[in-house]
Amino acid sequence: MGGQDLLMSLARGERQQEDYKSLHWIGTFEEYLSVFAADPRVARNSFQRVYDMILSHGQEEHEEHKERLTRYRFFEDPHGDGRDALFGLERPLMRLVDVFKAAAMGYGTERRIILLHGPVGSSKSTIARLLKRGLETYARTEAGRLFTFDWRMEEKGGEEKGEWIPCPMHEEPLRLVPLDRRRKVVDKVNESFDAPYRIQVEGDLCPACRHRFNELMSRYDGDWSRIVRHIRVRRLVLSEKDRRGIGTFQPKDEKNQDSTELTGDINYRKIAEYGTDSDPRAFNFDGEFNVANRGIIEFIEVLKLDVAFLYDLLGATQEHSIKPKKFAQTDIDEVIIGHTNEPEYRRLQSNELMEAFRDRTVKIDIPYNTRLSHEIRIYEKDYRQDRIRGKHVAPHTLRMAAMWAVLTRLQEPKKEHQLQILQKLKLYDGKTLPGFTEDNIRELRAEAEREGMEGVSPRYIQDKISNALVSESIEGCVNPFMVMNELESGLQHHSLITSEEMRKRYIELLGTVRDEYEDLVKNEVQRAICTDEESIARLCANYIDNVKAYTQREKVKNRYTGRDEEPDERLMRSIEEKIDIPDSRKDDFRREIMNYIGALSLEGKRFDYKTNERLQKALELKLFEDQKDTIKLTSLVSSVVDKETQEKIDIVKGRMIKNYGYCDICATDVLNFVASVFARGDATQSS
Numbered sequence: 312m313g314g315q316d317l318l319m320s321l322a323r324g325e326r327q328q329e330d331y332k333s334l335h336w337i338g339t340f341e342e343y344l345s346v347f348a349a350d351p352r353v354a355r356n357s358f359q360r361v362y363d364m365i366l367s368h369g370q371e372e373h374e375e376h377k378e379r380l381t382r383y384r385f386f387e388d389p390h391g392d393g394r395d396a397l398f399g400l401e402r403p404l405m406r407l408v409d410v411f412k413a414a415a416m417g418y419g420t421e422r423r424i425i426l427l428h429g430p431v432g433s434s435k436s437t438i439a440r441l442l443k444r445g446l447e448t449y450a451r452t453e454a455g456r457l458f459t460f461d462w463r464m465e466e467k468g469g470e471e472k473g474e475w476i477p478c479p480m481h482e483e484p485l486r487l488v489p490l491d492r493r494r495k496v497v498d499k500v501n502e503s504f505d506a507p508y509r510i511q512v513e514g515d516l517c518p519a520c521r522h523r524f525n526e527l528m529s530r531y532d533g534d535w536s537r538i539v540r541h542i543r544v545r546r547l548v549l550s551e552k553d554r555r556g557i558g559t560f561q562p563k564d565e566k567n568q569d570s571t572e573l574t575g576d577i578n579y580r581k582i583a584e585y586g587t588d589s590d591p592r593a594f595n596f597d598g599e600f601n602v603a604n605r606g607i608i609e610f611i612e613v614l615k616l617d618v619a620f621l622y623d624l625l626g627a628t629q630e631h632s633i634k635p636k637k638f639a640q641t642d643i644d645e646v647i648i649g650h651t652n653e654p655e656y657r658r659l660q661s662n663e664l665m666e667a668f669r670d671r672t673v674k675i676d677i678p679y680n681t682r683l684s685h686e687i688r689i690y691e692k693d694y695r696q697d698r699i700r701g702k703h704v705a706p707h708t709l710r711m712a713a714m715w716a717v718l719t720r721l722q723e724p725k726k727e728h729q730l731q732i733l734q735k736l737k738l739y740d741g742k743t744l745p746g747f748t749e750d751n752i753r754e755l756r757a758e759a760e761r762e763g764m765e766g767v768s769p770r771y772i773q774d775k776i777s778n779a780l781v782s783e784s785i786e787g788c789v790n791p792f793m794v795m796n797e798l799e800s801g802l803q804h805h806s807l808i809t810s811e812e813m814r815k816r817y818i819e820l821l822g823t824v825r826d827e828y829e830d831l832v833k834n835e836v837q838r839a840i841c842t843d844e845e846s847i848a849r850l851c852a853n854y855i856d857n858v859k860a861y862t863q864r865e866k867v868k869n870r871y872t873g874r875d876e877e878p879d880e881r882l883m884r885s886i887e888e889k890i891d892i893p894d895s896r897k898d899d900f901r902r903e904i905m906n907y908i909g910a911l912s913l914e915g916k917r918f919d920y921k922t923n924e925r926l927q928k929a930l931e932l933k934l935f936e937d938q939k940d941t942i943k944l945t946s947l948v949s950s951v952v953d954k955e956t957q958e959k960i961d962i963v964k965g966r967m968i969k970n971y972g973y974c975d976i977c978a979t980d981v982l983n984f985v986a987s988v989f990a991r992g993d994a995t996q997s998s
C-alpha cells in the first residue's frame with residue numbers, strides 16, 4: 312500500500328493544480344491591458360523573448376588563453392536531464408546570443424535567417440532543439456508568459472454568446488488595437504519599462520481575425536469597445552506537440568511538398584458552407600509558419616529546400632510576412648533558424664539563389680570541439696557508468712575515444728613550432744608545456760582557421776562506443792582497445808572518408824592514442840604498486856640512515872643483523888638516479904637533506920618524505936623497480952604464477968579497483984597489458 316501511495320503522489324506531483332490554473336488564465340481585454348501595464352514583457356516579440364530566456368539561466372565569464380569568454384548556462388543543461396547539454400562551443404554560442412541581442416534591440420538581425428553551419432554532427436540540431444524546448448519551458452513560467460485571444464461572434468439581447476473560436480495564429484491581443492492607437496498605448500507603457508529594448512507590437516491581424524474584426528466593425532458602426540467585448544484573452548502555452556508557437560520544417564521528396572505546408576491550405580469542406588475559397592473561414596492557417604507564430608521555426612537541412620520554398624522563406628525573413636494562397640500578406644513574428652552542413656553549403660556556393668540567400672542570412676559556424684575535456688563530457692553524457700546497464704566501461708575508455716576524435720580535427724602544427732600534434736592537443740586542453748606561452752597558443756589557433764570544421768564527428772564515436780557496449784563478443788567490460796578497434800574497423804566503410812590518405816592519417820592517429828594509453832596505464836599500474844606507504848616509509852628510513860652515515864663518515868647499523876656496515880652506496884645511488892642526480896651532485900643533495908632534517912629536529916619535528924616531492928618521486932620509482940621484479944609482473948604474460956606472486960598481484964589489482972575505478976576484468980587486462988609492455992622493454996634492452 313505504501314508503495315502505491317508513494318507512486319500516486321509522485322504521479323500527482325506538487326502544485327500541479329496551481330500551475331494549471333495560472334497556465335489557463337482567462338480574462339477580458341481590459342484585464343489583459345492591466346497585465347500588460349504591470350509587466351510589459353508579456354508583449355515582447357519572439358526575438359526579445361528568446362534572448363531573455365537565454366539570459367534568464369545566468370552566465371559566467373572566464374578567460375581562456377587571454378580571451379574573455381562568456382558561458383551561457385542555458386546551453387549547459389536547461390532541462391535538468393543532461394541530455395541536450397552542450398560542451399565547449401563558447402565562441403559560436405556567444406555569437407548566436409549576440410545575434411538574438413541585436414535582434415531584440417531591432418538592429419536588423421531580426422530580419423535574417425539564423426543559419427547554423429558546420430560539419431555533420433557538430434550539434435546544430437541540438438542547438439535548435441535546445442532553443443525550441445527552452446522556449447516552451449520559458450513560456451510556462453511567470454517571466455516568460457505570453458497571451459493570445461479567442462472570438463465569440465454571436466449576440467443575443469445585448470449579450471455576447473456562442474462558441475469560442477481561437478485566433479488561428481495565436482496572435483498578440485494588442486494587435487486588436489488599430490496601429491495608430493496601439494503605438495500610443497505601447498509608448499505609454501515603454502516610458503516606465505526598464506529593459507535594454509523597447510516593446511513594439513507591429514503588424515496586423517491575421518486574415519481570419521481581420522475578417523471577424525471587420526464584420527463586428529460594421530455590426531457596431533465602428534464602436535471598437537464593443538468589438539473587444541467579443542474576445543477573451545488567454546495565456547498561450549507554447550508547445551511543438553500541440554503545434555503552438557514552435558514549428559519544424561523538413562524538406563522531403565519535392566513532388567509531395569508544396570507551399571501549403573508552410574503557409575496553410577484551403578479547407579475544401581468549408582468552401583461549400585461559406586461559398587467562396589477566399590473567405591478566411593474556409594482556410595486553414597495551419598502551415599508551419601502559421602503554427603510557429605510567436606515562437607521559433609526550425610528549418611532542418613534548409614539548403615535542401617526546393618527553390619520555391621526558399622523564396623517563401625526569404626520573404627518571411629525579410630518582411631516578417633507570409634503569403635497564404637488567395638490572401639494578402641500575413642504578418643508573422645517568429646525566430647527563423649535553419650541549419651546546414653558544410654558539404655551541402657559548399658555545393659550550393661556557386662548557385663545564383665545562394666547569393667540572395669547569403670545576403671539575408673547570419674551564418675554561424677558551429678565547429679567540433681577542439682578541447683579534449685569538453686569532448687569527453689559529450690560521451691560521459693551517454694556512457695557514464697551510471698547510465699550503462701550490464702557492462703563496465705574501463706577507465707580512460709571515453710577519454711581515449713575523445714582524444715582520437717579531437718586529434719582528427721586538429722591541423723598538424725607547422726615545422727617551426729617543433730610541436731607534436733598530441734602536445735598541441737594538450738596545450739589546447741589547458742596543459743602547459745615549457746616554451747609555450749598563452750600567446751603562442753593563440754597564434755596556433757589563429758593559423759589553423761579550419762580547425763574543428765573537419766575531422767571525425769561525435770556521432771561516429773557515439774556509434775562505435777555503443778557497438779562495443781552491445782557487442783555479444785565483449786563480455787562484462789569494454790576497454791579502450793575494444794573501442795579503438797571498433798573505431799578503426801569502421802573507417803573501412805565511413806562515407807565521409809574521401810581519400811585513402813585521410814584514412815591512413817586517421818589510423819596513424821589511432822596509433823598515437825594507443826601510445827598515449829600505454830603511457831597512461833603504465834604510470835597508473837606503477838602508482839598502484841607503489842601506493843604501499845609502509846614500504847615507501849621503510850625504504851625512506853633506510854635511505855636516510857645511509858645518507859646520515861655517509862655525510863658524517865660513520866657506519867650504519869644493520870637493522871637485522873645489528874652489525875655495523877659501510878653506507879650502502881649502491882642503494883643511495885639507485886634512488887638518486889631516479890630523479891637524475893648526477894654523481895657530481897650527490898654530496899650536495901645528501902647534505903641538503905640532512906640539513907633539512909636537522910632543522911626540523913631542532914623544532915622538535917620529524918621528517919616526513921611526503922614533504923619533499925623530489926625525494927618522494929625517487930622513492931616511489933625505486934620501489935616500483937624493486938617490486939616489479941618481486942611480483943614478476945612480466946611473468947604474468949607467459950608462465951604459471953606462483954602463489955606468493957599471485958598474492959602480490961591481487962593486492963595491486965585490489966588497489967586498481969578501489970582507487971582507479973577498474974573492475975576485476977579490466978584490472979586483470981591492464982596488468983597483463985602493462986606486463987607485456989615491460990616484457991617487451993626488457994627484451995629490447997637485453998638484445
Ligand SMILES: Nc1ncnc2c1ncn2[C@@H]1O[C@H](COP(=O)(O)OP(=O)(O)OP(=O)(O)O)[C@@H](O)[C@H]1O
Binds near residue numbers: 436652
Ligand atoms: N559540443 C557538443 N556538446 C555536446 N554534445 C555534442 C556536441 N557536439 C556534438 N554533440 C553530440 O553529437 C551528436 C550529434 O549532434 P546533432 O545531431 O545536434 O548534430 P548536427 O550538427 O545536427 O548533425 P547533422 O549535420 O548530421 O545534422 C548529438 O548526440 C550531440 O549531443
Ligand SMILES: [Mg+2]
Binds near residue numbers: 435437
Ligand atoms: Mg542535424
